[in-house]
Amino acid sequence: MKRFSTVALLISVFAAQLQAQTDTKAKAILDQVxxxxxxxxxxxxxxxxxxxxxxxxxxxxxxxxLYVKARTNKFKLVLKDQEMISDGKTQWTYLKEEKEVQVNNSPADNSQFNPAQLFNMYQKGYKYVYPGDSKVNGKICNVIELAPLDTKGSVFKIRLSIDKATKSLVNALIFDRNGNRYTYAITSFVPGIKVSESIFTFDKSKYPGVEVVDLR
Structure with a gap:
């Protein structure tokens, strides 16, 4: 359960501490991304x-x-010790060491961040500002800070670093109220890969001996 909480926190979002007005320059950059x-x-x-x-x-x-189907809520997130899969309606979290799969409904609000929305999450329910540029991993990046309109989450801010030249996401830094920090750093991106959409559904037959725990 602790490992599930870690990934849930990774993909949960950010109680607001940004200024009330949406920054038009930030929006223009995010629209390009x-x-x-x-x-x-x-x-x-x-x-x-x-x-x-x-x-x-x-x-x-x-x-x-991370596998993502554009313009949908479908994704597959693979880490060393677990996988998270969503077909847009149902979300499966597979804990490899425990041989357990936890089944939940996919988030329908901004209380959790769906990785499929990594590149367009700002479009609904968020404030964002553009504090300026910064050098990240040798690249000049536009920095955008976001926070949700819902202020009850355990994470209060996310900072996106976006390659100024290519408008590619370099990293996403997440801040929680306990002082912890969680960072996604994008190391590669391959568009238009040829894979079956079945990767966005959990197939129990491919995970022999796994226990399914339905939490819905």
């Missing part, structure tokens, strides 16, 4: 996922893969 990523069908992104606790100085890093 959304347009870039919405023109593909199914894309594959490689990323590193970092968890940092500033109090203990503890740091965990792992790599993963």
């Amino acid at each position: 959304a347009k870039k990523y919405s023109t593909t069908n199914i894309s594959k992104s490689g990323f590193t996922y970092t968890i940092e606790d500033p109090d203990t100085k503890a740091k965990q890093v792992q790599s993963g893969t």
Whole structure:
């Protein structure tokens, strides 16, 4: 259950601490990013996922893969110890070590962030500002800070770094109210890959011995 909470926090979003007005320059940049990523069908992104606790100085890093079907809520997120799959209606979280799959409804509001919305989440229910540019991994990036209109979440802010030249997402840094930080750093992006849409559905026959726990 603790591991599920970690991934749920990774994809949950951000109680608002941004200014009341939406920044028009931020919107223009985000519109360019959304347009870039919405023109593909199914894309594959490689990323590193970092968890940092500033109090203990503890740091965990792992790599993963994200498959997304454009203009839908379908995704598959693969980490070393777990997978998260959504067909847009049902969400499955497979805990490899426990041989357990937890089944939930896919989030229907902004209380959780769906990875399929990584490139266009700002379009509904969020505030965003453009504080300026910054150098990230040797690239000049537009920095955009977002927060949801719903202020009850455990995470209060997300910071996107967007390659200024290509309008590609470089990383997403998530801040929670306990002081922890969670970072997606995009290491590769392949648009229009040829895979079956069945990857967005959990097929129990491919996971022998797994226990299914329906939490709906």
